[in-house]
Amino acid sequence: MQKVKAWAKKLKQQVLVLYLAYKHDRVPRYAKLFTACVVAYALSPIDLIPDFIPVLGYVDDVILVPLGIMMALKMIPREVIAECEIKAEELMKKDKPKNWVAGTVIILIWVAVLLWILLNFPFGMGFAGAV
Template sequence: MFEKIKAWARNLKRQIFILYCACKDERVPWYAKLFTACVVAYAFSPIDLIPDFIPILGYLDDVILVPLGIMIALKMIPKSVLSDCEIKAEEMMKNGKPKNWIVGSLIVLIWGLIIIWSIIKIYRFFS
């Protein structure tokens, strides 16, 4: 069973790299690029939208949302592009994942704003 989980995770990682390559391809429609870029950025981001320390919900995004986003994105991209991107993805996987500091910073900013907003609301409630 553990081997099946490892194989599933490897396949998921491979698909993310394929989507990353597809984002940069001109043959992909703009709406597919936009959706795919969001899925890839979220998958590569070191920060989750739902933090892992939140019981059940924290891992829900990693187990359900990311694979679901990958599945939808793969259906939006033409098959010819996917076959070309598979080759590029294999090369990238050997070199390591790309870093997306902009999206990571954006997620940190969103969480910071949520925390500040929450603190202000709590302060006003008790004042």
């Protein structure tokens, strides 16, 4: 159980490193875009595969998120990662970092996607196509 906790803590720290790297000037634009997607997905309460589906539900948490983190870290210059790792460690020691703006943006994106789906695909509930 201790190994699982250590792995989860390392994963959280890596997501924080990616978030800090996303805001760094020396990170290429394509890496920023990919990094933003990985961080948003890792922090999002909505999964590609819902957790209630046996076995497959945790595939994204155990495979997709770490794979995305690994790929994003390879796109970012090593010096930037080292710099962001130091900042992330400091933030993790002080207090758990909270970014209400990022959280709000993620929630608004999911709400917009849900509204778009509801308004564009009639589900027999009278949401769309009533004209």
